[in-house]
Amino acid sequence: MSAIASASWDEWVAKSAALLRGNRIEVDGWRYTAPATSPTAHAAYVHQFLWDSCFHALTWRWFDPAMARDELRALVAAQVQDGPDTGMIPHMTSRRGGSEQLWGCPDHSLITQPPLIAVTAMLLHADVPDVPLLAELYPALCAFHAWFERRRDPDGDGLVCLIHPWESGWDASPRWDRAMGLPGDMTYEQGRLARVALAAHVVESGCDAGALLRAGSYCVEAVDYNAIRAADLEALGEMAAALDRPQEATAWAGRAAQVREMFQRKMVRDGAPYDLDGVDEQPVVQESAAQAVALFGGCLTEAQAAHLVAQLRQPRHWSRFPVPTSPTDSPAFVPDRYWRGNVWLSVNWLIYMGLRRYGYAALASELAERSLALVAQGGFWEYYHPLTGQGLGSPSYSWSAIVLDMLGRERGLVPPRQA
Numbered sequence: 517m518s519a520i521a522s523a524s525w526d527e528w529v530a531k532s533a534a535l536l537r538g539n540r541i542e543v544d545g546w547r548y549t550a551p552a553t554s555p556t557a558h559a560a561y562v563h564q565f566l567w568d569s570c571f572h573a574l575t576w577r578w579f580d581p582a583m584a585r586d587e588l589r590a591l592v593a594a595q596v597q598d599g600p601d602t603g604m605i606p607h608m609t610s611r612r613g614g615s616e617q618l619w620g621c622p623d624h625s626l627i628t629q630p631p632l633i634a635v636t637a638m639l640l641h642a643d644v645p646d647v648p649l650l651a652e653l654y655p656a657l658c659a660f661h662a663w664f665e666r667r668r669d670p671d672g673d674g675l676v677c678l679i680h681p682w683e684s685g686w687d688a689s690p691r692w693d694r695a696m697g698l699p700g701d702m703t704y705e706q707g708r709l710a711r712v713a714l715a716a717h718v719v720e721s722g723c724d725a726g727a728l729l730r731a732g733s734y735c736v737e738a739v740d741y742n743a744i745r746a747a748d749l750e751a752l753g754e755m756a757a758a759l760d761r762p763q764e765a766t767a768w769a770g771r772a773a774q775v776r777e778m779f780q781r782k783m784v785r786d787g788a789p790y791d792l793d794g795v796d797e798q799p800v801v802q803e804s805a806a807q808a809v810a811l812f813g814g815c816l817t818e819a820q821a822a823h824l825v826a827q828l829r830q831p832r833h834w835s836r837f838p839v840p841t842s843p844t845d846s847p848a849f850v851p852d853r854y855w856r857g858n859v860w861l862s863v864n865w866l867i868y869m870g871l872r873r874y875g876y877a878a879l880a881s882e883l884a885e886r887s888l889a890l891v892a893q894g895g896f897w898e899y900y901h902p903l904t905g906q907g908l909g910s911p912s913y914s915w916s917a918i919v920l921d922m923l924g925r926e927r928g929l930v931p932p933r934q935a
Contacts, residue, residue, distance in 0.1 A: 603663030670726035690848035743813025811870025
């Protein structure tokens with residue numbers, strides 16, 4: 517019997533709830549979920565992270581919708597209110613302090629993460645209509661996307677750039693080695709030190725993407741990042757419509773369309789999407805699971821989607837436990853090293869939703885099946901070995917509970933209105 521068919525919904529809800537409640541933080545009147553609070557977790561994991569919190573909210577809604585809403589409120593409360601980066605929502609908010617040494621700011625970082633908040637809010641709203649929550653979040657999300665256009669699109673083409681690998685969420689991916697000037701055979705510590713040094717350079721530059729681009733610093737237009745932004749702009753348009761702002765709804769939908777148009781024009785080569793590096797926008801010709809996230813943003817034609825799904829089905833991508841962030845035959849595949857070919861359930865969820873968007877329901881169900889089996893075998897870990905299923909990184913890791921959302925969707929269930 518399959519993992520989906522045999523899974524006890526009540527047991528999975530109980531396990532997920534215990535995990536998230538164990539990692540919940542309440543400070544200064546805000547409630548959020550830390551990635552991990554176990555003694556073996558990275559010290560920074562007690563802070564609130566942008567895209568982590570979106571995955572947490574999507575899980576919370578299955579058993580505590582009020583906490584799901586509070587997770588998003590805490591995120592937007594950290595939005596920068598003055599200076600050139602007004603509107604930016606930090607990738608990390610440290611309400612207990614701890615950011616001063618790296619960022620020169622005690623309570624948050626100076627970079628961001630994949631903009632998934634509007635998507636999350638609209639998924640919550642679709643389950644349990646909550647116009648007041650949308651009205652509360654909408655101004656902040658408008659300012660966030662305006663910030664992207666003002667500060668992260670130096671060539672004005674609608675595609676935004678990363679100025680540090682941490683902004684991608686894929687911190688140590690081999691996708692960034694060339695842009696970072698790093699050899700593929702470096703040690704983890706060499707890569708970590710390079711990322712810390714780049715953070716200092718970013719701070720010194722005033723986080724000015726245009727200046728960093730012209731100086732030849734790390735500056736990458738990433739496939740998955742721009743696809744997620746297209747989906748978030750689309751969701752922001754839906755939010756405007758729900759708030760009876762038809763002209764703004766049309767404008768946001770137009771911006772989403774612009775991202776998709778430029779994605780097609782610049783990022784798709786030989787039928788597949790690739791990251792773009794530097795001022796000359798050279799394609800980073802390296803296969804990764806990020807390419808499949810293009811489905812999530814609706815950034816591919818039907819023919820391109822079919823080509824990408826055929827690639828995804830190959831054993832080097834569709835391993836025993838899919839989807840490894842780097843294919844198993846890649847020289848960069850080191851599955852027990854951070855972001856060098858592991859399985860991350862947050863990435864699986866994005867691919868799962870993208871497959872459903874393009875009508876590949878059977879393959880999406882198989883991905884949900886294998887993701888659930890992965891957690892059933894080893895528990896909630898930060899990431900996993902794609903061949904053995906071994907849990908790696910930090911244990912009791914919050915966002916891996918996103919498998920509950922996949923299970924709920926596969927069962928055709930509806931989240932409760934109240935906890």
